[in-house]
Amino acid sequence: MTDQITTDPSKPAQRMRAGSMSLTVGPWIVAAVALMLMPYIFTSNSALTIMNQMWITVVFALAYNMLLGQGGMLSFGHAVYAGVGGFACMHIMNNSDLFASFPLPVLPIFGGLFGMGLAMIVGAFSTRSAGTVFAMISLGVGELIAACSVIIVAFFGGEEGVSGDRTYAMPFFGNEFLQQIDVYYLTSFWVLLSAILMYLWSRTPVGRMANAVRDNPERAEFLGYSARWVRFYSFVASGFFAGVAGGLFAINYEILTEENLNTASSGVILLVTFLGGVGFFFGPIIGAIVFTLVQTVLSLQTELWAFYAGSLFLATVMFFPGGLAGLMMMHVPVFRLGKMKMLLLPYAKTLIPAAIGILGLCCLVEMTFHYRHAATGDHEMTLFWTTFDSHTLMPWIIAAAITAVGLGIAKMTAPALKEAWDEANTAGGTS
Amino acid sequence: MELILVNIIDGLVTGLLLFMLSAGLTLIFSMMGVLNFAHASFYMLGAYFAYQISIALGFWMGLLIAPLIVGVLGAGVERYGLRRVHQYGHVPELIFTFGLALLIEELVQFIWGKNQMPYNVPEVLNFTAFSIAGNSIPAFKIFMIFISIGIFIGLLYILTKTRVGMIIQAALSYPRTVEALGHNVPLIFMGVFGVGTALAGVAGVIAGPVLGTFPGMAFVLGSIVFVTIVIGGLGSLWGALVASLLIGWMTTFAKSYNIRMSDILNGIGISTPENLDDNIFRDFWTVTSPQIADILPYILMVLILIFRPAGLFGKRES
């Protein structure tokens, strides 16, 4: 699951490896078991709801990465394929005769087919070129369909959207999907299935050619492949899985609204994918998990969640363009060389103070926010299980000191870390 | 008839405002290949800074100082942010500006809160310049027209008649050659980015009192700026002007006249189906031009990209 998809032509080893259709079974079994066990660790309904949201985002982000990471196509309007798939599923749900004739777990396929259908129509003209032209067409089409959602009420239901009831499907082995836990297993099944299919797709000749077209369309054409059709196939496949995500959304929330189509959703999926890392197959999975946690869990704790999310995002783009996945995979060579131990201490010396410093900075931000915007007379605030008065000097001094000391130590130890890193990445030597 | 004249003036104001934003963006885009998603955020910053300054020093100092601050901020973003990301390629650059737009909106809310700011037209300009058949044209709109035309002429002069302009134009097409000739291309990039964002700041200063100064003002403007420069053709100042005016007039006229889809369809010989309420195309039949006015530019853009990817005035494919 952790194979690097980016083929860097300058590294012969990677050039050689492309093309095998094999599937390493190990990681998938681990993933399946993890998916099965999660509800036993988190039993509450809200945890299940949040996890469902995570898995839906995972499917959608993986579908998006088929375009961005594997095909090199930047789309600003990908939410519409998920949205249209979801709306189609809602209409099937509301068509009671049709809906009662098949069990609920089949429904996402219809979402996928509708997403794919729309992708075929749009792809017919948008995939002729990549780059800015493709990006701007996707933006235009995305805006058009989002705007249609409030105009074409018959299909999109206007502002209040279309809602239905999932329990009217044919019972699936006696299960009517009344409870969150039933839906959780349905979603988990689909996320695993979609991820495997998408992974296999990236191993097919078409998936490989998508990489080639991304890196050098001219050479791909010389080899006899039509860059346009390769892009078209990637786009259509991506549309299918986006539609599956839309179908899962329909099952989970039983309502679809304009927000499933609008440009903000399209932007979010771009952020999610990039945060996780576009260069690796599992990158978007990490991105989806982290982002959902930030959006849903952090926003329970602080009003400033979007501020932190934005900062995290900017820091990722500026310092780790490979995303979180790229950051992890940086350590693989070290691990292979057996020098991971050398890094542990320097890491602890730098990262722990840095983390403390950043938390101190967050405290300062929260205190400033509280000072400026809280109710008059409401001087009390609680941070990290400590309640104090934000209008006295002491907490500010403490927070500032923590920040300064934490970041100071991190800055001081950073050169040593860099040295250790270089050392660990050098083959031979002490090991 | 009078209404047409009024609409022409209104469309001109909208178009020229759009031009001030797109002029800077088209230069940045064609030079650095960056779709600067944060461009509208600099426009918002312009409005907020001007509001803050206008409390202390009055509107005119705001008009003078706020764009400068925005420009310096913009240059700083280029120097310490974009230049760093530049090495990773265009997509990370674009995503950087995307994240920056989010962050700026959050920062503005952090500092000024979430409410609309009482940033108003200065007293000197708060009168009706003239009226046409009962429709008054505020003096501030005339002022906006003059400022934007002044900026256009100034830009055109700098780009075509001065040495700096020549170097910029050369750097647009052949950055490596220009660098080989001994010019400091990164400095030019930084300068262009700063000037471009400062122009967005000017737009914010003069649009804030009319269109409202609130944290969503960048989002409302949205991606229409990109649409403008893509329609106009990347890197073309004239293209940006023509596309801005085209969009300004197109949306203004579409909103001013209630043209119904059923009238158009009846006009070309398709008769309205009976039982319209049950028809699945009922929404299509009842569409009116004001409803779709704001998405007309997007339709135009998609059509242009399909049939003329270089845009109206562009020389090269984007």
Added chain:
Amino acid sequence: MKKLTKLGAVSALSLIIGATSAFAENIKIAFIDPLSGPFASTGTNGLHQFEFAADYLVNQKGGVLGGTNFEVIGFDNKISPKESLIQLQVAIDQGVRYIVQGNSSGVANALTEAVEKHNKRNPDSRVLFLNYAAVDPALTNEKCNFWHFRFDANADLKMDAITDSIVANPDVSKVYLIGQDYSFGKAVAAAANRFLGEKSDTIEIVGDELHPIGKVKDFTPYSRKIVASGANAVITGNWGADMLGLGKSIIENGFEGPIYTYYAAGSGITAAFGESGKGTIRLVGEGKVNPSPSQEVSDYYNAFLAKHPDGNLDQTRIANTIGMLARAIEEAGTADDVVAVASALEGMEYETMFGGKILMRASDHQAIQDLHIFEHTDEDIAFPYDGSTFGVKVINTIEMAGADSPTTCEMKRP
């Protein structure tokens, strides 16, 4: 590495769910509204009013059921239906049995359906949905259910009051309708057409149109049309930036008649209109504060201002919601059995401190109350909004507005 991420997720998840089970004694009210994003100002101000009302009206008076306090918890739904449903689930898991929400009828539609499904599927953790501001008439008509109560007058009732006021105004002969292109905007337009048609033969509707919601940068073309149509009154259901943009543009471009509307006060809008809106903006709403109906209201407002000097007490129905909920819990003798509380709320007659009484109609769970027409002005304003000198003053009152209004609701009781 992946396991590490999962471990992080695990600990984060258990944190949120564990952190809140400590205070089991309070009666928890979940406030699900936007606390971040473009509509955050309205949401935050509403949350402040709920917190204050719960504290002032209930907790400081010894709580309910002999000492149990109300606790209002804010949940940020980012005005998104999807997020609202997630937050609803989180709230229910934290032991919340009362949901309050008001901003956006789209969210309210999603919530009322989700609450109905939840209560059907999970009889052990049923919740009530107390809607304090979403006024789409459908919520108490075709989409009504037993768990939903609306404390605000719906769009139809308010339009009834507005059109009464218009018909009584001899200066108005031509009316222009403009609104946002979505369910609420359409409901406003439909109601205005219906009521004006019923009530007057002489008033002509010279324009009826919708514009995209939240997307219009410049309202000038619309105001040109309004001026050109010769209208001498405008009716709009716009809110937020759309209200301000439309109102300012209409006034700026030479329109001189009244603008009748629903939401043009507070949240910075009153201050931003300032002098230009004086004598033009007319609003419909419940609960008067200018002139203050009683010393009790003045004390209440002053206490609120002492806590939130920049805040506005612009939604008096919030105090009513808290007051009526407290009484229903007392009458039911329990806060856990929401069916009993809902039954106590049904048909309740409540004397509000803002003057008059409120009847929670049993047939559709719509509150029937006095409605006022307000004027945006700076004269005789004891309690201005937004830290400006401007506020809204009652110029006209309709007692128990729409008490006999029809409903299509077929209430199914458990």
